[in-house]
Each structure stands twice: as C-alpha cells, then as structure tokens.
Amino acid sequence: MKRDDTALLQATPLLDWQTPAILHLVSARGWRELPEFERVGAIYRYMRDEIAFGYNERDNLPASRVLQDGYGQCNTKAVLLMALLRAAGIPCRLHGATIHKRLQKGVVSGLFYVLAPENILHTWVEVKGEVGWVALEGVILDQPYLDGVRRIAPAGARCMLGYAVGTDQWPAPAIEWRGTDTAIQQTGVNQDFGVFEDPDAFYSRHGSNLSGFKAWLFRHVVRHLMNRKVAKIRSRRS
Numbered sequence: 138m139k140r141d142d143t144a145l146l147q148a149t150p151l152l153d154w155q156t157p158a159i160l161h162l163v164s165a166r167g168w169r170e171l172p173e174f175e176r177v178g179a180i181y182r183y184m185r186d187e188i189a190f191g192y193n194e195r196d197n198l199p200a201s202r203v204l205q206d207g208y209g210q211c212n213t214k215a216v217l218l219m220a221l222l223r224a225a226g227i228p229c230r231l232h233g234a235t236i237h238k239r240l241q242k243g244v245v246s247g248l249f250y251v252l253a254p255e256n257i258l259h260t261w262v263e264v265k266g267e268v269g270w271v272a273l274e275g276v277i278l279d280q281p282y283l284d285g286v287r288r289i290a291p292a293g294a295r296c297m298l299g300y301a302v303g304t305d306q307w308p309a310p311a312i313e314w315r316g317t318d319t320a321i322q323q324t325g326v327n328q329d330f331g332v333f334e335d336p337d338a339f340y341s342r343h344g345s346n347l348s349g350f351k352a353w354l355f356r357h358v359v360r361h362l363m364n365r366k367v368a369k370i371r372s373r374r375s
Contacts, residue, residue, distance in 0.1 A: 142228040144334050145223075145228035145229055145230055145334060146223050146226070146228050147223070147334075147335070148220075148223070149335045149336075149337045150199065150337055151197060151198075151199050151200065151216050151335065151336045151337050151340075152199075152200055152216065152219055152220045152223060152335055152336065152337070153199045153200055153201050153220065154200060154220040154221065154223050154224035155224075156200075156201040158201055158204055158205070159200060159201060159204060159220055159221065159224055160224060162204070162221070163221060163224045163225050166179065166183070168180055168221075168225040169225050169226060173227065174316060176225055176226075176227060177222070177227055177264055177273075177314065178314040180218065180221045180222055180225060180227075181218075181273055181275075181276055181314045181319075182314065183221070184214055184217065184218045184221070184276040185275065185276040185277075185278075185279060185280070185312065186279045186280050186281075188203070188204075188207060188208060188209055188214060188217060188279075189207065189208045189279045189281075189282070189371075190208065190209070190210065190277060190278045190279050190282045190301065190367060191206075191208030191209065191210065191364050191367055192208075192210050192360040192363045192364055192367075193206055193208070193209055193210065193213045193360070194356045194360065195345065195352070195356065196212040196213060196258060196340070196345055196346060197212075197216075197336065197340045197345060198213055198216065199216070200216050200217045200219070200220030200221075201220075203216055203217040204217055208364075210277065210301075211259050211260060211261065211274075211277045211322060212258060212259070212260050212336075214276055214277055215231060215260045215261055215262050215336065216336050218262045218273065218276055219231065219262050219335070219336065222262070222264065227264055228264070228265065229262050229263060229264045230262070230263050230270070230332050230333065230334060230335075231260050231261075231262060231263075231332065231333045231334075231335060231336050231338075231339055232260065232261050232262075232263055232272065232329075232330075232331070232332050232333075233258070233259075233260050233329075233330035233331065233332075233333060233339045233343060234258075234259045234260070234326045234327075234328055234329050234330055235256040235257060235258055235259055235326070235327055235328040235330075236256070236257050236259040236303065236322060236325035236326055236327065237255065237256060237257075237325055237327050238250070238253045238254065238255055238256070238257055239298055239299065239325065240257075240298055240299065240301060240302070240303045240322060240325035241253065241257070241299075241301060242299045242300075243299045243300035243301075243366075244300055244301050244363050244366050244367060244370075245359065245362075245363050245366075249359050249362070252351060252354075254346060254347070256327060256328060257346055258343060258345070258346050259322065259325075259326065260336065260339060261273060261274035261277075262274075262276075263332065266316055266317070267316065270332075271316065271317060271318055272318040272319060272320065273314075273319055274318075274319055274320045274321060274322060274323060275310065275311060275312035275313075275314075275319025275320055275321050276312075276319070277301070277321050277322060278301060278302065278312075278321050279371075281371050282367060282370060282371045283302075283310075283312075283321075284371075284373075285370040285371045285372065285373040286300045286302055286370060287308050288373040289370065289373060290307065290308065294307055294308070295307060296324070298324060298325060300370065301322070301367075302321060302322065303321070303322040303323060303324040303325030303326070304320065304321060304322075304323065304324055305324055330342075330343060
C-alpha cells in the first residue's frame with residue numbers, strides 16, 4: 138500500500154464501513170476476492186442500480202444508515218459508495234461541488250422549487266485509474282429511473298438538464314464502468330470545491346444544503362413528495 142493511500146482507506150463517523158451490515162454485504166458479495174478493476178465495477182453497479190435513486194432525510198448520513206434506507210441521492214450515495222470501496226480495500230476520495238437547482242426541476246416544482254437554494258451541494262467519488270483519478274458520478278440514478286426519464290424527455294434531445302439529469306450525452310450518458318469517468322449530473326455543476334479525503338471533512342467545511350425550518354420542511358414533507366415523483370417517473374419505463 139502506498140503511504141498516501143492510507144488516509145483514503147480510513148473509516149470515519151460517516152464512512153462507518155466497519156459496521157456489521159457493511160462488512161456482511163462486502164463479504165456476501167465476494168467483492169474483496171475480485172481483481173481491483175472488477176471490484177470497483179461490481180460495487181459501482183450495486184450502488185447505481187440496487188441502491189435506488191431517492192431522497193434521504195439529509196445529506197450527511199452515515200453509510201450504514203444509507204444502506205438501511207436502501208436509496209440515496211448524489212451525496213448519500215457518495216457516502217455509501219466510499220464506505221463500500223474502502224471496506225473492499227479500494228482507496229477513494231470525495232470531490233465536492235454545487236449544482237444549480239435547475240437540475241432538480243421536474244422532480245421538485247411549485248413553491249418548493251422556489252424555496253430551494255439556487256446552488257445545491259453536490260459530491261461524487263473518485264478512485265485511482267491507470268492515468269489518474271476517475272469520477273464515479275454515474276452511480277446516482279438507477280437504470281429503471283433513467284428509463285422512465287427517457288420516456289418523458291423531448292424527442293431527439295442531445296442535452297438534458299432536469300429531472301435530476303445533467304448531461305450533454307443524452308440519451309446515452311456515460312454511466313457504465315469502463316475505467317474512465319462516469320457522469321450523469323456534470324453539466325449542472327456550477328462551482329467546484331475540489332477534493333477531500335472524506336465526506337466528514339467536506340461537510341465540516343461547507344455545511345449542509347438546508348437549515349432551520351427549510352431543513353424540517355424538507356425532511357418531513359418535501360422529500361416524500363419528491364420520492365413519490367421519482368417513483369412515478371420510474372414507473373413510466375414499462
């Protein structure tokens with residue numbers, strides 16, 4: 138192990154990969170026995186499609202809680218993905234940014250869209266590839282949800298910004314693990330905060346998307362409406 142990789146394998150309060158549920162999952166899937174390239178791919182596909190797209194009560198949930206929820210959005214999926222990678226011996230880091238709220242339009246609307254912050258904290262995970270760091274942002278949206286979005290997207294569109302999608306490669310975004318960057322919300326990014334060893338450091342520096350009454354409203358009302366909208370979009374795939 139390279140010396141500079143040590144910190145990129147550590148457990149933290151958010152990356153609680155040493156909890157029984159996460160260790161059991163990694164063991165049951167046999168991820169540690171796979172070669173490194175296949176190991177990343179297997180965990181990536183699990184996070185993309187078996188942890189469905191959806192909105193948790195807040196961004197800075199421990200990985201074990203996201204696993205328990207069984208769904209997540211960019212920030213919560215990033216936390217669980219990092220925990221699974223580290224539990225399987227893959228060094229990884231977090232990249233922080235913001236996206237414009239236009240990317241969420243269609244999932245949230247009306248007064249709740251007006252109340253949403255213009256710039257929303259956004260994170261993704263990076264692992265080391267053959268020629269540098271590789272972004273795993275494509276895990277955010279599960280395939281059934283994307284299939285649903287395809288059914289309501291404008292015919293012939295090459296770019297998409299809305300319904301939690303931000304890509305200029307629509308309708309075939311780079312979401313398959315091939316050892317190169319994956320992306321599904323990158324064209325919505327409007328501010329780059331750089332890289333962090335773990336999400337704990339990121340949230341310590343940049344806080345959270347919502348606070349006070351807006352955080353309470355999101356936790357108890359808005360996210361449930363958004364999750365129902367996500368489920369409705371997903372149901373359009375068939």
